[in-house]
Amino acid sequence: MFIEPSLTGGRRGWIEVICGSMFSGKTEELIRRLKRARIANLSVEIFKPAMDTRYDEQNIVSHDESKILSTPVESSQQILLLGQGVDVVGIDEAQFFDLELPNVCDQLAQTGIRVIVAGLDMTYQGQPFGPIPDLLAQAEYITKLHAICVQCGNIATHSFRKSSDKSTVLLGEKDLYEPRCRYCYHNVP
Numbered sequence: 001m002f003i004e005p006s007l008t009g010g011r012r013g014w015i016e017v018i019c020g021s022m023f024s025g026k027t028e029e030l031i032r033r034l035k036r037a038r039i040a041n042l043s044v045e046i047f048k049p050a051m052d053t054r055y056d057e058q059n060i061v062s063h064d065e066s067k068i069l070s071t072p073v074e075s076s077q078q079i080l081l082l083g084q085g086v087d088v089v090g091i092d093e094a095q096f097f098d099l100e101l102p103n104v105c106d107q108l109a110q111t112g113i114r115v116i117v118a119g120l121d122m123t124y125q126g127q128p129f130g131p132i133p134d135l136l137a138q139a140e141y142i143t144k145l146h147a148i149c150v151q152c153g154n155i156a157t158h159s160f161r162k163s164s165d166k167s168t169v170l171l172g173e174k175d176l177y178e179p180r181c182r183y184c185y186h187n188v189p
C-alpha cells in the first residue's frame with residue numbers, strides 16, 4: 001500500500017504513476033489517494049481526457065463504480081493551465097493524452113505540486129502506451145498493479161482484446177477486454 005512521502009520543509013513536488021492492465025485497480029487507487037489528500041485539507045484538481053466517456057462525461061468511475069468528480073480536458077496543456085497553484089493534481093486514463101503530458105507533469109512537479117497519474121502501461125498488443133513510458137522514466141514513485149487472469153487465476157499483466165478491431169484506441173470494458181497473465185495472453189486464443 002502506497003504511503004504518502006512526508007515532506008521535510010519547503011514545498012516540493014513529485015510525480016507518482018499508477019499503472020497496470022485493465023481491471024488492475026488503477027482508478028480505485030487514484031481515487032483513494034485523492035480522497036486522502038482532501039482529508040488532509042490539500043487543494044486537489046482532477047483531470048481526465050474528454051474522449052473517455054465510457055462510464056461518465058465528468059466523473060472518474062472505477063469498474064467497481066467508485067467515483068470522483070473530474071474536469072474533462074482536450075489536451076495536456078489544459079492540465080498545465082488549470083492545475084497551477086494547487087497542492088495535488090490527479091490524472092486518470094493518462095494513456096489517452098498527447099506526448100506532451102510527461103513534460104506537463106514535470107513542470108507541475110517543479111512548482112511544488114504532487115502529481116498522481118493513472119494509466120495503462122500497455123496497449124492490447126502488449127506495446128507501451130502513448131506517454132506512459134516517458135512518465136515512468138520521470139516519476140519518483142511507480143506502482144504497478146495486477147488484475148486476476150480470467151483464464152487461469154494467476155496475476156494478470158496484459159489486457160486481451162476480444163474483438164478483431166485493430167485500432168489502438170477502442171473504449172470498452174468486459175465487453176471488449178479481459179485481463180490475462182503473460183502465458184494466457186500469448187497462448188490462449
Ligand SMILES: Nc1ncnc2c1ncn2[C@@H]1O[C@H](COP(=O)(O)OP(=O)(O)O)[C@@H](O)[C@H]1O
Pocket residue numbers: 020021022023024025026027028029061062063064146147148149150179
Ligand atoms: N479479473 C479481474 N481482476 C481484478 N479485479 C477485477 C477483475 N474483474 C473485475 N475486477 C474489478 O475491477 C476493480 C478495479 O477497477 P478499476 O480500479 O477501475 O481498475 P482499472 O482502472 O485498473 O481498470 C476491482 O476492484 C474488481 O472489483
Ligand SMILES: Cc1cn([C@H]2C[C@H](O)[C@@H](COP(=O)(O)O)O2)c(=O)[nH]c1=O
Pocket residue numbers: 021022023026027054119120122123124125159168169170171172173177
Ligand atoms: C488495452 C486497451 C484499452 N483501451 C481502452 C479500454 C478502456 O476504455 C480504457 C482502459 O480503461 P481502464 O480504466 O484501464 O479499465 O482504455 C484502448 O483504447 N486501447 C487498448 O489497447
Ligand SMILES: [Zn+2]
Pocket residue numbers: 149150151152153154180181182183184185
Ligand atoms: Zn492466465
